[in-house]
Amino acid sequence: MKSLLAPQNRSVLRRLVRGRVLLAFDFDGTLAPIVADPPAARLRPRTRRLLAEVARKYPCVVISGRSRADVARRLTGIPLRQVFGNHGIEPSPILPAARRAVRGWLARVKPRLEGVAGIVFENKGASLAIHYRKSRNRPVALRAILAATADLTEARAIEGILVVDLLPVGAPNKATALQAELRRLGCEAALYLGDDQTDEDVFALTRRLPLLAVRVGRRARSLAPYYLGGQGDVDALLAALLDTGPESPGRE
Numbered sequence: 001m002k003s004l005l006a007p008q009n010r011s012v013l014r015r016l017v018r019g020r021v022l023l024a025f026d027f028d029g030t031l032a033p034i035v036a037d038p039p040a041a042r043l044r045p046r047t048r049r050l051l052a053e054v055a056r057k058y059p060c061v062v063i064s065g066r067s068r069a070d071v072a073r074r075l076t077g078i079p080l081r082q083v084f085g086n087h088g089i090e091p092s093p094i095l096p097a098a099r100r101a102v103r104g105w106l107a108r109v110k111p112r113l114e115g116v117a118g119i120v121f122e123n124k125g126a127s128l129a130i131h132y133r134k135s136r137n138r139p140v141a142l143r144a145i146l147a148a149t150a151d152l153t154e155a156r157a158i159e160g161i162l163v164v165d166l167l168p169v170g171a172p173n174k175a176t177a178l179q180a181e182l183r184r185l186g187c188e189a190a191l192y193l194g195d196d197q198t199d200e201d202v203f204a205l206t207r208r209l210p211l212l213a214v215r216v217g218r219r220a221r222s223l224a225p226y227y228l229g230g231q232g233d234v235d236a237l238l239a240a241l242l243d244t245g246p247e248s249p250g251r252e
Contacts, residue, residue: 004214004226005236012226013244016212022187023054023241024178024202027064027071029195030216033231034161036133038122042074050238055079057242059185063088063174065165065198067124081185086126087158087167087198088177098126098168105152105166112148116141126171128155133162160196175201179209195231199224 002009025031031051032041043051054060061082064071068085075083084090089098105128106121113119118135121128130149135141145164149157155166167173172180174194182190188210192202195216203213203223215224216231228237 001215001218001220001222001225001227004212004228005233005240009226010240012212013240016189016191017058017241017244019188020186021058022178022182022185022190023058023060024181024190024192025051025060025062026174026194026196026199027062027066027074029161029231030193031062031234032074038131044235046235047238048078050235050242052078054238054241055081059187061178061181063177063202065124065127065129065160065196067126070124082181084174084177086124087165088172088174089126089167092126092172094168094171095126098171101154101168102126102128102166105149105155108152109148113144116144119145126168128166129160130164130166131162132164138162158198160198165198173201174199175205178202178205178211182209193228193234193237194224 004012028034028041031047032043035041055078059081061080062071062075063084065087066085068083068090071085072083102123106123110121118132118141120131120134122131130145132138132141132145149166154169156169158165178190178192191212193214194202200223205211206213206225213224214226214228215222216228218227228234
């Protein structure tokens with residue numbers, strides 16, 4: 001992986017924005033710092049200001065693991081073209097079926113994990129998150145969660161940062177959401193910024209799309225070819241995007 005903000009790699013951004021480019025961002029751990037209490041997550045004031053300016057210059061979307069209503073509320077006032085929730089499932093016609101599936105998973109898995117301290121269930125409507133951040137023995141908690149969900153053949157389990165997300169098999173994901181927006185907005189290329197295992201679906205698109213995939217935090221096994229050193233560098237990337245390219249390539 002290469003540092004996108006290293007001086008020798010700044011030309012990558014300049015080449016990207018020569019055409020009509022879509023900018024897409026994850027929320028937690030990307031636009032907003034990871035916090036111990038997820039409901040308390042929010043953009044820093046400078047990030048909010050920079051993102052609003054970037055969204056006036058380029059078409060921008062956010063693709064989050066949170067419910068769409070939750071993440072949209074945290075982005076009020078920023079002129080985004082679209083906000084996706086539940087890892088790209090919202091908005092989608094499969095929502096009613098996904099909600100039924102999640103209720104069934106919760107009913108099956110919750111009793112199996114009653115004896116494991118520090119586990120928190122979050123029903124996000126179209127997906128189920130099982131958090132273990134509060135556990136005193138996180139490796140044990142993770143093993144218990146994976147064992148308790150192993151027979152849910154209709155669920156896709158993704159290990160995130162101190163959470164296991166359960167999504168319906170075959171449901172739209174972050175990659176399909178990004179591709180749909182590229183088509184809808186008529187963009188020629190995209191930049192995607194994410195920090196977690198759920199973003200690897202998008203990073204994998206670099207094999208067949210003109211996509212600049214950037215991971216927040218360096219990770220050897222990631223499919224993203226570029227990285228930022230940490231979440232605190234997101235503002236520097238947004239500022240670089242404002243300083244790069246034509247005056248208003250994102251305006252129609």
